[in-house]
Amino acid sequence: MMKRIKISNCLALVLLLAFSSCMKPRVELDDTQWGDNANITAAVLFKYEEVKNQLGYNEPVTGYQNVSIATPSNVVDKSQATVRIVAAKGTDLTKIGIRFSHFAKSIEPINGAPAAGIIADFSKGEFTYRLHSADGTDRDWKILISVAP
Incomplete structure (x- = not known):
């Protein structure tokens, strides 16, 4: 017991x-140990293209594929907090999206800028995004988009 x-x-x-x-x-x-990382390192324009694949089925399977838009120029200027993107000739800026590479904690569209990652109208040409760094630093970045002549 x-x-x-x-x-x-x-x-x-x-x-x-x-x-x-x-x-x-x-x-x-x-x-705060990560410091000021409210910086964009790259920006890419993209669009959706319809794709059809047979995939072994009787009927083709239709879907959409996220395709990067080749740009002849994409300049990130950290000192001026700007990104200049010149899209390829003939690009329809009313039906594109934008993706960012950054080390910030979050990125927020301000002053009417479209949200990143969705198809929107970027024909206005200039947009502002606020990056929030982990250490509390906020930095506004200007994105300047145009189409090559």
Whole structure:
């Protein structure tokens, strides 16, 4: 009987220790250690193209594919916080989207700029996006889009 009590006490102690670790407060990540990263490193214009594939079915399967728009010029100027994109001749700026590469914590369209990642009208030519860095730095970036003549 005594041996049974010792085993059950040990088991209870192990379970208590195991479950009490879940009750301890977690250590939060200190975002400020990453510094000021409110910078864009690249921007790419894209469009959706309809594609049809047979895929071994009786009927073709229709869908859309995200296709990058080749641009003869894409200049990122970190000192001026600008990105200049000259799209290929004939590009319809009313039906494109934009993707950014950046190290910021988040990126936010401001002053009516279209959200990144969706098809929108970029024919206005100039847009502003606010980048929020992990250390609390906010920086507004101007995106200048035009079409090659």
